[in-house]
Amino acid sequence: MTRSRLKEKHLNVITNQLWIENPANWTKLTERYSLWRYRLTKRQDDYRRFSKSDFFVRFTNNYKDQFDRPFYYFTHDRPTSSLYTVLKPGEQPKPWLFTFDKEEEILYEPVAWDELPSKIWIKLLLALCFHEASTNEQERRVCQSKFFVRAKGNEDWFTALDLKPSVEQMADRSLLRFDVSAGFFAKVKDKPNAWARDNKTYYEQLDSGELTYLRQLRPSKIEPFQKPLYKSTTKAGVKPGVAWYSNAQYEETRSYIIHRIQQRLTAFLQSYGFIVSTAFETMVRQQVRPVNLPLYQLPPVQVLDNRLNKTVPLQPYLDWLTTYDFPTSQGPKRLSVEAIDKETVDKSRPLLILQDVHKDAFARDKGTDEPVGLLACSGYTDPYPVLYSTLGDTVKQSLNVNMNALEGLTVAEHYLDYSFPRALAPYKSNQYKALSKEHRLEAKKRRQLDLKLEVSINELYLKWVISRHSADSSVTDSLPFLHQLAGKWGFMTDNVLLTLNDGSLQFTDLSTQEGKQVLADQFTDLGMIQQAFLERHPYIKSDKQEEALERGQFVLIGDAVIEIERTEVMAMPDYEVLLPIKESGSVAGSRSLPAISVYAGGIWFSPASGRYVVSGVNSTAGKEEHGHHLYQLHLYSEEARAYLTAMLSLLCVTFVRKNQYTVLPFPFDLIRLHRELNPASSLPV
Structure with missing residues (x-):
């Protein structure tokens, strides 16, 4: 086998995240906006907790129909759930009457911005950024808690992206991530009747710079509305799709729309003194060797x-x-x-x-x-x-x-x-x-x-x-890279333990007591793995913990344990480099490593953060449908670090995903295939 021509390169992999640091003081923000809280009483909150599942929708829709101000409803607030909103200086919140088991007023109080967790005020400022981008014809709009941006289609039927913000608070700064999902929207042919106006959601298209938002209308303004009206819809047997990246139609892709939203929010926050920067990972391309199966x-x-x-x-x-x-x-x-x-x-x-x-x-x-x-x-x-x-x-x-x-x-x-x-x-x-x-x-x-x-x-x-039917050859001779695994290795997922030891394969059913004992004898106790896993996931409900552990991927080497977690952090093309290349008309340059980052191909790893991302063997062929997630390696002990190089080599095969490296070490795929061969029977112990 010849060595790959790819040389090791350092690369700053841009992600769908923003670092946000608090301003030195909040004066610029407080001069423009005041912050208020509608807090439920204990009796009102108890009603919420034990009422029908539609309370959240009824509650927030009731607010949206009365008040045209950005808001964030925080159900996990303490001591009771609260809805936060922003007003202009000198404005006072309006009284809010809502029917719980009876009509009651929800009391409000002023709040200081720096008193709140960042997950609240960042989402409020995101809503405010969208709100300020659509200042015209405010009398008919609803201040949305969900954000839709048109991606592609025509005036009668199109696909839009639903942007979902997620905030992780650090000691001195916060990390905002944008996730997106696609959905269909269709033009409404006939004016909705009174029941539909009160119980369904209707939107107008609103052009704002290079983005087109879907803005919700107040129910009372739908009847006299003369412009095209739209609603969310579905197509029988068809899933809405928006490519993550497209060399030809990049303006209709998820990554480009996220990039533009990041730009707009960054400028908005910086105007109030926040320090904002795009989050990236410094990674090194791993050297690989092309290999095929015998x-x-x-x-x-x-x-x-x-x-x-x-x-x-x-x-x-x-x-x-x-x-x-x-x-x-x-x-x-x-x-x-x-x-x-x-x-x-x-x-x-x-x-x-x-x-x-x-x-x-x-x-x-x-x-x-x-x-x-x-x-x-x-x-x-x-x-x-x-x-x-x-x-x-x-x-x-x-x-x-x-x-x-x-x-x-x-x-x-x-x-x-x-x-x-x-x-x-x-x-x-x-x-x-x-x-x-x-x-x-x-x-x-x-x-x-x-x-x-x-x-x-x-x-x-x-x-x-x-299935132990290879023709008179050891498994080591039948499968690549296994000779690099010194000692005994295990791969655990879906209640199955795959053990690799001296050229042999053994599959163990971990749903049985005998299987758990095999795991303890050969590697470590399942309870120890479960304890470390749940310490990282304290919010998993007790009835879901076992299922969550089964879905995890664990690599075992002696007492060392490495958990592999697929994060929602996505690698982004470098649009600051890519867009000028596009304007110059350079086809080759628009597919180069500086322009499209990891989408130019390869396996990239950050020793500092313990994250990796896997792309194709070569540069994307002009279109990437789903994008590439960053995978986080959690080392349950420091001794596991010595095995990272050997573990990463198990990503280098191209026979699991044709012409692409596998995103998980390929022995996990052997577990999947073993399950296919044994769909109903217990696994041998």
């Missing part, structure tokens, strides 16, 4: 046709499987493949099952169990569970060869109308660009099918290895 160790692979539409010829797929050059640790290799039927399956050999449907085509409503998937609604029977019920103890993997997109189709037969795509030209080559639109689509489908095949064969191979 697929040639697989015995002859059985191929079973389990497609619904068997009028599509099978032979082109068999020819494709027998002539495909799979990347392996010894270079390109072809596999031995044999077509069989379900009556002649040899359960001692690996099995590849050809399918032509996605599981979503047979989706059912979780509440009513009514069919909602396209094929389920059309009377088709899912062939997957029928076949798998008879092959429970066979090492098997499915491959969907139907490259039609399920989304947007309404006729089942259209979805099942497909053919074997030809490789007319290498994807995005000069020959590809010269093809007709129809032929380019076929070439693209073939590339996608090839990638799916490689992923499926890799999964089949890994299942074969962990």
Whole structure:
């Protein structure tokens, strides 16, 4: 194996967070705004605690319909819950009557800004920043507690982002993080009736600089409103999506909108004396070596046709499987493949099952169990569970060869109308660009099918290895990087312990007392891990603690424990560098490391903070759908630090996520595959 050409580089990875330090004095803010608190009495708060679950919505909506001022309702305030609001100097809060079990006044009192926890005043100032950005036509607006920004679409139907602020208070400063989720909005065709005006939420679009907000209207102002009116909506079978980054349409992406919100809030806070800076992590790119699985160790692979539409010829797929050059640790290799039927399956050999449907085509409503998937609604029977019920103890993997997109189709037969795509030209080559639109689509489908095949064969191979069927070779020879793990290592998640020791694999069921004893004998007591875990998560309810621990990922080396936590902190492109490059028209520069940061590819680690982020092998191909989370390593003892380099090497494989490094050490993926092989039975101890 050759060493990667990537050199170690230090990089300041910008995140979706802002550092906020208090001003030297609060004079500039107090001269412009006063702070007030509506505090519930104990009786009123008891009513809140034991009333219906809709109290929060009724309570805040009642405020919004009466008062046009930014607010933050803090249910965990002490001694009772409170709603905080800001007014201009000289203004007094208006009396607020609200119906609990009877109509009562909620009393108010002035509060000093520096008396409050930062999570309250930062969210208030964020609301104030949005509020001040839409000063026109105030008589009809509602001061929102949720913030929506339009991302993409047309005037009739578009996608918007819901911004959710989260604040972490430190000793001398606070950290504000922006999380975003996408949702659909549609233009209202007919004016809402009186009931809808009082019980639903309606918005107008409001342009403000480079951003378009969705501003809520007062119920009393909806009837005479003459401009387009919008409401939140859904599309059957379609999830709202906004890419995290797009090289071509970056202004419609989550990261760009967060960047603009950060800019606007930073300028707003700095005008009142706050010290604000973008939070970043200084990271080092890890050196990696390209590696493939030794697929040639697989015995002859059985191929079973389990497609619904068997009028599509099978032979082109068999020819494709027998002539495909799979990347392996010894270079390109072809596999031995044999077509069989379900009556002649040899359960001692690996099995590849050809399918032509996605599981979503047979989706059912979780509440009513009514069919909602396209094929389920059309009377088709899912062939997957029928076949798998008879092959429970066979090492098997499915491959969907139907490259039609399920989304947007309404006729089942259209979805099942497909053919074997030809490789007319290498994807995005000069020959590809010269093809007709129809032929380019076929070439693209073939590339996608090839990638799916490689992923499926890799999964089949890994299942074969962990089922102790590898061909006369130790697990160390069958799986990469394991020879670097000196001593005994364990990987624990989902109530399963995977032990790696001297080339052997052992899976232990931790839901049993015997399994817990194995963990204690070989590594450490489960109670010790649970205690350290819950000390970091003191707010997890007692009935949720066991489930939260099971979802965690833990690496064990002797008595040392490393917990891996996926945070909500996201890596951002460096727009301060990227936007001038965009304006200059430099295509290569807009995909460079200085411009798009970790999205240029690689595994990046901060020894100082113990965080890492994983990107693709190479620069993003122009679009990144979901962005990249930062992962936090929690060392339960200082001795665990000695094992970090070896642990990070387990991220360097590209056979779990095709052409991407894995975001968790790949032995955790072996646990997932073991669960697939043993869905209903207890694991061996």
